[in-house]
Amino acid sequence: MAPPTKLSHFPMHFDRKDYSNETLLHLYQHLLKPRMIEEKMLILLRQGKVSKWFSGIGQEAISVGSTMALDSDEYILPLHRNLGVFTGRNVPLDRLFAQWQGKTHGFSKGRDRSFHFGTNEHHIVGMISHLGPQLAVAGGIALADTLEDRPKVTVTYSGDGGASEGDFHEALNVAAVWQLPVIFIIENNGYGLSTPSNEQFRFRYFVDKGPAYGMEAVQVDGNNVLEVYDTVRRLAEDLRQNPRPVLLEALTFRMRGHEEASGTKYVPQELFEQWAQKDPVENYEKWLLQEGILDEEARMRFRETIKREIEEGLRVADAEPMPTASLKQEVGDMYRAFEPDSALNLPTDNEQPTTDKRYVDAISDGLRQSMERYPELVLMGQDIAEYGGVFKITDGFVAQFGKGRVRNTPLCESAIVGAGLGLSIKGKKAMVEMQFADFVTCGFNQIVNNLAKSHYRWGQNADVVVRMPTGAGTAAGPFHSQSNEAWFTHTPGLKVVYPSNPVDAKGLLCAAFEDPNPVMYFEHKLLYRSISAPVPDVYYTTPIGKAALVREGEEMSIITYGAGVHWALALAEEIGLSADILDLRTLLPWDEEAVRQTVEKNGRVILLHEDTLTGGLAGEIGAWIAEHCFRSLDAPILRVASLDTAVPFAPPLEKQFLPQQRLREAVAKLRSY
Known part of the structure; x- marks a missing residue:
């Protein structure tokens, strides 16, 4: 199966509908800018001034059209080849260039490269190298909007290769079940690095997958900026009023290598010749000139303005020094700094009223009181709603807090952990219950590469508690009995707590929710109903980090x-x-x-x-x-x-x-x- 050619007919058709000349020229300016930046970056790459580059030449219409179709405060989660998202959101070029050079003036303080960063100021959440996890994060952002009745839509991107990952399936499935207003844009360019589509999947077009998830699926010519803009704008307006996910397939072609070092020898030359005729910048520019919307003087003026902006951005970025290594800063930035409220700690001579509680009841008590204390806290897990969880810790929670905040999830551990990060981005707290600690392997990547590194990479904390029923002694065998805490104590950016008694079980859980960093909370199943103690009835915390x-x-x-x-x-x-x-x-x-x-x-x-x-x-x-x-x-x-x-x-x-x-x-x- 060759890469998609369904929309490669000529000439390209641009339907202006009722859009003003001003709108059409605005799209042109934003389409031109990432192309000109890329052309400059390819020169700098050859000069050794940029270390790596993932080219989006030939695919700019997707990023630009979709970004310009959204409100400026709606979140976008882009990939490598979505420079047009950043320029469309008017991210300062000097900071973008500094980011690519590894300078402190960039967005990740030199800690990550290219587009591996986010900026809440511009409502952009960058990717990690594993490609798929941001799809679930988009769902979490959309969930936060849904819970607050905000008429917003979130857009996220996947390549056709990355769509083979399990995160793609999980994210789409959860979004469909929860009816989250997310537009999943699939940039179908026919290749995942050098692997063609017929070695990635056995269908021809991604729109065939939408109905299987119970969602609408739309296909567009990804090289037609006006078609992309109009489609996303129409969908976004609808989704704000009728929340649900949509799969949007954009057919396109990558005119350069996966990244510059990989080259393009694996791609048949005739495909380049065919798709070169569908260049998104040249065709749109030609149509604007033919329609009299753009003249030669304005065309040159746009180019000169963008050129000056690029040169000025490079001048500022080049003048910035490389980062100075600071041990204190590097170690300190792994976690979001905060001061726990010591007034909440349980006094040694506690005289508060107590109730004799089992370990399991103390956990439930702490969870319930944390839900009361933090109205922004959302619980997610398999069977935790009406059923109350397999250990009945959340029994009765739906009646008190509602299904919006106590959410049954599909068997999608990775997507649910990713949704927790998305909720954090919108200022909420999240708890994810692993039905058994053993099952955390299915969400491992999200925890160790997304939650744990997020604050260090771009200053976004992950306010997520992952509860982990753990331990042996119940004759439950190899997959329901593991003690896997060492996997996470080896991961900077996480905090790991493991209470041994009911008093600490409640106090450490409450402290975990107070802490804005990701916390792995281990609770021993054998202790659930085998030990009890007088537990203070009031809300209190046990300090994290104290034996x-x-x-x-x-x-x-x-x-x-x-x-x-x-x-x-x-x-x-x-x-x-x-x-x-x-x-x-x-x-x-x-x-x-x-x-x-x-x-x-x-x-x-x-x-x-x-x-x-x-x-x-x-x-x-x-x-x-x-x-x-x-x-x-x-x-x-x-x-x-x-x-x-x-x-x-x-x-x-x-x-x-x-x-x-x-x-x-x-x-x-x-x-x-």
């Missing part, structure tokens, strides 16, 4: 978290062990000072966790102790963890997998050292 010394002793220190706290307490009680038992509570950032104090006090340390041994958090903390507390040690640091296997199903096998017996042996070994 708790739950038992004091002189023989050794056991540093642990989650179910490990209970294993250590039970063993100490059984054998009369005098030990410090330090509950980390927060795994990223973990409490270095608390660890230092207990190590310096006792000199003998066991690091205990339910996660498998290799690559677990105990290895990181053990290395830190060796580096910073070596002189205080009286014995080797011992790590105790689960076996380096998958979690088995049969109870005898699961018992061997878990570390309780090995903890007993390690304590005996350390006592006798």
Whole structure:
């Protein structure tokens, strides 16, 4: 199957309808600018002044036509070849050029390149290299508008190659189910890098996919700026009043390589010859001249004006220095800075009324009170609405808060996490419940590459809490029992908490919602209904990043978290062990000072966790102790963890997998050292 040629008939037809000459010339000016910038960038690329370039030559009409058709405060989520979005939103050229040069004057402080940035000032959210995730983010932005009854539309782009990713399916499916006002523009240029369409999919046109998702699908000549503009304008006006998603396929062709280094030898020459006759700039300009809307003097004036703007932008950008590396700034910008309200922390001598609550009930209580405290908070997850979730934590929430804020989701973990970022962009908070922590793999990319890096890359925080029912001991087998917290403690930009008791379960959850950064909240399933404690009835927070010394002793220190706290307490009680038992509570950032104090006090340390041994958090903390507390040690640091296997199903096998017996042996070994 060759790249699309359905709309390659000649001449191109421009239907001005009732558009004024001023509108038509406005489109021309904005169509011309990205072409002239690209022509300049290709020169600078050869001169080594730009490191990489993804050319949109031949596809400008899509970006320009769609951008000019929207209100200026409606969000657009572009890709590599959508320079016309940025110029159409009047992003200053000196900042654009500085961005491409890696200068601080750009939008990402030199931390990311090309169009990998966003700017809320211009209502643009840039891409990440994985291509598909921004589609779900667009859904989250549209959801925020829908919840606030704002008549707005969001536009996002995908290439035909990127549409093979699972994020494409998930985003369209969620948008259709939730009737979100998103226009999904598919730039069908026939190739994903060098791979032609017939090796990407077995249909011919993307409009065939729309009905399968239950959404309208429209096809346009992507080289006809007036057709794109008119179609998007018409759709946007309709969607603002009748919210729903639309798939818009724009047939076009990429006249240069995927990026300049890849070349174009894999493309048949006749395709270039054919599509060169459909050049979006030349054809529109020729039509304007023929219709007397544009004359030669005005044509040259437009070009001179844009040329001067480009040269001035380059002059400013070139004069800007390269970034000066600052350790404080680089580390500090991984997270949005904020000061937790210490008045909300639970006092040590708490005299507030309490109710005896199980671990699961404390989580539900914290979630409910956070919903009351933050009316902008939206809950999303599988079966969490009327059913109340598989663990019944949100039982009754729909009656209190409504289905707008307590949302059942399709089985689309990636799209839902991405929607959480979209909600954050519009000033909302989001909670995403993974039905089991094991299932987070289906949303892993959104968490570690989108949520975690967003603030560092362009200053947009991801105000998202991901709840993770975790842990073994329930004979649930390899796919419902994993302890996977170490995947996320290795990811800068995330915070990771793991309460071991009902009081902290509520307090840490409330603190996670207060924190504007993405927080992974692990909750042990075995603890849900097996432990209880008096939990304060008021809303309160447990500080993120602070460990708790739950038992004091002189023989050794056991540093642990989650179910490990209970294993250590039970063993100490059984054998009369005098030990410090330090509950980390927060795994990223973990409490270095608390660890230092207990190590310096006792000199003998066991690091205990339910996660498998290799690559677990105990290895990181053990290395830190060796580096910073070596002189205080009286014995080797011992790590105790689960076996380096998958979690088995049969109870005898699961018992061997878990570390309780090995903890007993390690304590005996350390006592006798």
